[in-house]
Amino acid sequence: MIATLAQRLKAVLPDQAVITDPVRLRTYECDGLTYHRATPGVVVLPESAEEIAAVVRLCQEFQVPFVARGSGTGLSGGALPRSDGVLIVTSRMRRILDIDLPNRRAVVEPGVTNLAITEAVRDAGYYYAPDPSSQQICSIGGNVAENSGGAHCLKYGFTVNHVLALELVTPDGDIVELTELDDGYDLLGAFIGSEGTLGIATKITVRLSRAPETVTTLLAAFATIEGGGTAVSSIIGAGIVPAAIEMMDALAIEAAEAAVRCEYPAGAGAVLIVELDGPTAEVARQFAAVERICREAGSFEIRVAASAEERAAIWRGRKSAFAAVGRISPAYIVQDGVVPRTALPEVLAGIDRLQEEFGIRVANVFHAGDGNLHPLVLFDDAEPGQGERAETVSGRILDLCIEHGGSITGEHGVGVDKSRYMPRMFTDDDLATMQLVRCAFDPGYLSNPGKIFPTPRLCGEVPRVRKGPHPHEAELF
Amino acid sequence: MADEALASTGVTLRPAGAQDAVAGVRPRWVALPESTEEVAALLRVAAERDLAVVPVGGGTKLDWGPPPERCDLLVDLCCLSEVVEHVAGDLVLRVQAGITLETLRDRLAIAGQELALDVPVPGTTVGGLLATALAGPRRFRYGTARDLLIGITVVLADGTVARSGGKVVKNVAGYDLGKLFTGSYGTLGVITEANFRLHPLPPERRWVTAEYGTDVRRGRELRREFPVDPGPLLQELAASQAEPTAIELDWADSGDVYTLSVLVEGAAAEERAEAVRAIMTGAELGDKPPAWWGRLPEHVTLAEIRVPPGVAGQAVREVAGADLPGRRLRGSAGAGVFHLGLRDGAGVTGIRARLAPLGGRVTVLAGPDGGADRWGPIGALGLMRRVKERFDPDRRMSPGRFAGGI
Numbered sequence: 001m002i003a004t005l006a007q008r009l010k011a012v013l014p015d016q017a018v019i020t021d022p023v024r025l026r027t028y029e030c031d032g033l034t035y036h037r038a039t040p041g042v043v044v045l046p047e048s049a050e051e052i053a054a055v056v057r058l059c060q061e062f063q064v065p066f067v068a069r070g071s072g073t074g075l076s077g078g079a080l081p082r083s084d085g086v087l088i089v090t091s092r093m094r095r096i097l098d099i100d101l102p103n104r105r106a107v108v109e110p111g112v113t114n115l116a117i118t119e120a121v122r123d124a125g126y127y128y129a130p131d132p133s134s135q136q137i138c139s140i141g142g143n144v145a146e147n148s149g150g151a152h153c154l155k156y157g158f159t160v161n162h163v164l165a166l167e168l169v170t171p172d173g174d175i176v177e178l179t180e181l182d183d184g185y186d187l188l189g190a191f192i193g194s195e196g197t198l199g200i201a202t203k204i205t206v207r208l209s210r211a212p213e214t215v216t217t218l219l220a221a222f223a224t225i226e227g228g229g230t231a232v233s234s235i236i237g238a239g240i241v242p243a244a245i246e247m248m249d250a251l252a253i254e255a256a257e258a259a260v261r262c263e264y265p266a267g268a269g270a271v272l273i274v275e276l277d278g279p280t281a282e283v284a285r286q287f288a289a290v291e292r293i294c295r296e297a298g299s300f301e302i303r304v305a306a307s308a309e310e311r312a313a314i315w316r317g318r319k320s321a322f323a324a325v326g327r328i329s330p331a332y333i334v335q336d337g338v339v340p341r342t343a344l345p346e347v348l349a350g351i352d353r354l355q356e357e358f359g360i361r362v363a364n365v366f367h368a369g370d371g372n373l374h375p376l377v378l379f380d381d382a383e384p385g386q387g388e389r390a391e392t393v394s395g396r397i398l399d400l401c402i403e404h405g406g407s408i409t410g411e412h413g414v415g416v417d418k419s420r421y422m423p424r425m426f427t428d429d430d431l432a433t434m435q436l437v438r439c440a441f442d443p444g445y446l447s448n449p450g451k452i453f454p455t456p457r458l459c460g461e462v463p464r465v466r467k468g469p470h471p472h473e474a475e476l477f
Numbered sequence: 478m479a480d481e482a483l484a485s486t487g488v489t490l491r492p493a494g495a496q497d498a499v500a501g502v503r504p505r506w507v508a509l510p511e512s513t514e515e516v517a518a519l520l521r522v523a524a525e526r527d528l529a530v531v532p533v534g535g536g537t538k539l540d541w542g543p544p545p546e547r548c549d550l551l552v553d554l555c556c557l558s559e560v561v562e563h564v565a566g567d568l569v570l571r572v573q574a575g576i577t578l579e580t581l582r583d584r585l586a587i588a589g590q591e592l593a594l595d596v597p598v599p600g601t602t603v604g605g606l607l608a609t610a611l612a613g614p615r616r617f618r619y620g621t622a623r624d625l626l627i628g629i630t631v632v633l634a635d636g637t638v639a640r641s642g643g644k645v646v647k648n649v650a651g652y653d654l655g656k657l658f659t660g661s662y663g664t665l666g667v668i669t670e671a672n673f674r675l676h677p678l679p680p681e682r683r684w685v686t687a688e689y690g691t692d693v694r695r696g697r698e699l700r701r702e703f704p705v706d707p708g709p710l711l712q713e714l715a716a717s718q719a720e721p722t723a724i725e726l727d728w729a730d731s732g733d734v735y736t737l738s739v740l741v742e743g744a745a746a747e748e749r750a751e752a753v754r755a756i757m758t759g760a761e762l763g764d765k766p767p768a769w770w771g772r773l774p775e776h777v778t779l780a781e782i783r784v785p786p787g788v789a790g791q792a793v794r795e796v797a798g799a800d801l802p803g804r805r806l807r808g809s810a811g812a813g814v815f816h817l818g819l820r821d822g823a824g825v826t827g828i829r830a831r832l833a834p835l836g837g838r839v840t841v842l843a844g845p846d847g848g849a850d851r852w853g854p855i856g857a858l859g860l861m862r863r864v865k866e867r868f869d870p871d872r873r874m875s876p877g878r879f880a881g882g883i
Contacts (some may be wrong), residue, residue: 102712102787125716147649158647161624161657170860177856181783181838184855184880185665185864186610189623189656193649213718231567239589239677279720279752281745313521338645342566370647371567407648425650426640433631433639434652440863452651459867 002041002084005062009044009086012054017044017092028087031072031079032134036416040067040081047092049167049175049202056200057173059086065446068200070110070139074146075334076415078195078451088200090141096120097203103165104208110141110201114148115207126208129156132411133319143372144201147193149411151244151318152275154369156209158411160192171442175202190437195413196448198441201401212277215243216287217311220272220299221265225249225364228270229345231297232368235274236341238293240286245369246273246318252363252376253317253327259324262317266302272299272368273318275311308384321365322376329361329378331387333394335410337401341371350400351375372410373401399424414452422454432457479526483508483550485520497551499531500544500878504551511556513630513669520667521551521636529873530634532667534575534602538609541779541843542662543851546877552667554604560584561670562644568675569627569644574604574668581696586678593619593676595771597816604668611658611842613771614723614740617715617811619676622659628672629655630672631665634869638669646674657864662882663875665868679742683750686738686767687760707737707810708790714739715786719749724811726793727769729818730802735793737810738767756860774805776818778844780825784837786813795831799824822847829853852880 009018020042029037041064046052058065065085072079081087093109099223100106101124106117114135117128131150132138138148144166149158156162157296165179166188176199178188191198222228228247235242248256250269256262264271274290276283294302305311317324320335325332339347348364363376375397379390398408398421408414408421422431431453439459441447449456483490489509497507508514523530528549536553540799554575562571565588572581578596581603585591594606595613607629612621619625628642631654641654658668689707707726714724714737721739728735737757741750747762754760758839773779784792789810796806796817801824808815817828829839829849841851855861858881865883868874877883 100785100787103785104715104787105785149647149649153647157620157624158649160653161620174859176860179856181785181836183838183840183852183857184858184861184883186623186656186660187857187860187864189659190653210716210718210720211721220816236568237566239680241677278743278751279718279745281748282720282743287746294545338647340564340567340645342564367647371645372647405611405643406645407643407650409650410645410647411649415559418650422651425643429637430639430641431651433633433637434641436867437652437654437657437864440860440867 001062001064005058005064005086006042008058009042009055012058013044013046013051017045017047021350028069028081028089028195031069031074031077033075033077033417036077036080037357038083040087041083041085043087044296045089045092049169052088052169052200053173053175055088056169056171056286058448060173060444063444063446065096065449067385067448068141068145068196070142071113071137073134073138074413074415075336076148076413076417077238078146078410078413078415080416090139093202101126101208104470105205107203107205107210108140110204112137112140114138114140114143120121121208125211127211128206129162129209130159133322134305140204140206141201144192144204145194145196146411146413151246151367154367155241155243160189162207163188163192163204164207165205166191166201168199168201168412170199171444171447175215193445195415195451197438197451199447214280214283215275215311216283217273217275217304217305217314218287218290219264220274220294220315221268221301222270222272222297222299223271225348227298228272231272231294231299232341234297235290236369238289240289242274242290243277244273244275245367247271247366247368248321249364251361252321252365255328256317256321258327260316260320262313264317273314294406318365325363325376325378329380331379331381332379333390335373335375335397336409337373337376337393337398337406338410339371339373339401339404339406341369343404343406344368344371347373347400347404351397354393354396358393360390362393367410370410371406395421416451418436419452419454421451479528480506482522482526483519485525485584486515486522488515488519493551495638499548499551500540500541500542502542502544502548504531504548506549507551507553508524509553509556513632516552516632516667516669517636519550519552520632520634523873524635527873531875532604532608532663534605535577537598538605538843539599541609542878544877545875554602554669557669563588565590569646569672570675571644571670571672572603573670577602578606585675588720589678589814590675590679592625592673594622594625596774597771599666603671607659607668607671608663610659614725614809616809616814617724618722623656625656625674626659626671627674628656629668630670631658631668633666634871634874642672644672659794662879664865664879666874675680679746680744681746681763682740682742683746683762684740684766685750685753685757685762686736687757688734688736706790707735707793710737710757710811711790712787717753717756719752721753721811723809725770726806726808726810726815727767728793728806729769729774730805736767738770740766745882769807773816774807774818776805776844778819778822778825778846779842780819781840781842782815782817782832783834783835784810784835788835791835792832792837795835796828799828799831801828821845822849825849855880
């Protein structure tokens, strides 16, 4: 059937935009989460919304599932292809269509990288606020699907707070526009973060933010992670909302040191990166307070970035952390759990106990300001049983997060990787209710099936037990 | 029959009176549930007995919007008014939907925190604020209710209790039902609890306020040089690195003078407000807002205007140029959202036509619509109807109260 579909796809797309060669198909077998793999049935590289709509309509005709993929940097297997389906790759849709500074917005195609937007408007004094660590390569379409955050979302929010309108191809193959200006349900808000299960964004209007007058970055080294934690609580307690507060533990520092020679203070059990931005007068006052708080919490060395280069040097260790653990461990699992900030000490202690119990090392890198942990569970896949133990530790960490009132994912998404944990966080009724939205958009269950929800809800026909005709029936669809 | 079934839930029930009418439609009963479970019990009975349900909080906007096609049961959330959880160190709040924002403000102030949402209508409850998504001046900085809501508990038409989100700010697990229910006017279910992200109370607040004339004929009577078009000034203010929290315009009479007032809050507010004053010729700086700040304009018909922020100045000029008897314009000029008070709905069609070329939308929130559609054109109405059909297939939740007849 896929072969027949591929032939039909070549009728609506240029030949070179339809990939069926098995060797080339395999380059798309996973996203950033490499331990989930599937060779897609066929890959298409469309260049317009109309082409995507034509592909989706063919998928409907053949009743074949489709999965959208941007740059493939996702960390939850959200873009894991289906061997019985079509992978729709947006990498050829990377035009910035409009930059509209008076309205503080830009219109871009889904394949445009996150950083490309900022680069296009930086000289005019603007930027695009959400900044996932992969921002140099990750696509805006993928950011919309995952509701991506980043280190600075503590102050500035997530993708959903910065997208003003979307054009999307619905799972029916219709092209629809959602805008914050329209009346009606906030489908824009519901769509963002739906991980490709409600359709494919084909045009994205993002908010551009004014670059702050001043940015100040401070690195504080502590003997222990508790010291860093105390500083974080005190900063928040003082009524300061920094642009970012990041923390790394000794093992994460060791890895970053091995990978990028970030030269963080020797002997640190934890480092804290605090970034303040905004009006110069405001930042100056807050900075004095943050510095004092760090010293009072026992910081033995504080470095302040005096230039953009020094700021980049401070961030280099943090931003390289995921890749860096590859230097100290043959394999690792990244988690993305969230806990209420006040529960951080207890949860970190719990992670310590898990390390001892299972003989598995965990490096901790986290967005301390919003309680978003990125424990890196290290293991050697050549050692029998280690992979399973790492998997267990990883799951137990998510249990800890849920027990403390947190979430299984702060920014990476549920995807295929964490769908089995969803019932630990939500009841059957919660999940069934969420899937009512899915049924409204995709009753045939073809748009990225198997992601987010462990058990699909059968949609069936819309129950029509109305007493009279819908007053607007004539306009329906 | 139905009353016996409703009474069997044990929820306090009373016959509805004229004061309980929803946009002119009088329900038969008013129920006063005290928990999410009681709301669920009521809605199960309503489903069995085919009763149409309208939820109500403070009742401040019950006469807004089109009347329901039918209304049997008013579910009054006044008795669901507890703060369920407030962990100051987490800057997170969990509350029941019936608490008023004034009560909440006072409670949070004790901890030096706030929910950074304004309340344009006094007496508004959390549930009512979410259901109508009405926002005030600080939307320019903090966004609206949808941006600060991090979790929600709802009861669906069939009595199902569902939650989404949680009590952490950063959370992408599952669909965000909170976004869907915010601004849904009671048509998808009953909101019973909400979780919000909080902010520290700013240590200082300053308002920079100036009047601007629009008519050179009054020349000598005015004290300053006046630009006719507020556009360039609004652009400059919005881009100001003093980072104002709100940029509000008030043109609350038919005269030739409008007022701009800018809020600067947080550390070093005074210095930053001075920087704003340097942009606004002849402005005054104070630590109290103008009397009109954050209030809806007086109206018989109330319309909301939404335009891209870059054309807010042009939108003001279009309103000024339109024939709108008794016009009162006020709103978040920095964000491109205004409220327009009118003597009747006669001018709605005209102003909608004037703003359409700017990409603007006009919604009639309250009062006579003058024969105009209360809601503007909606790009995704088909999808919205499908959502409604899935959540409320029998059309029993506030039927007909929303856009497109939803």
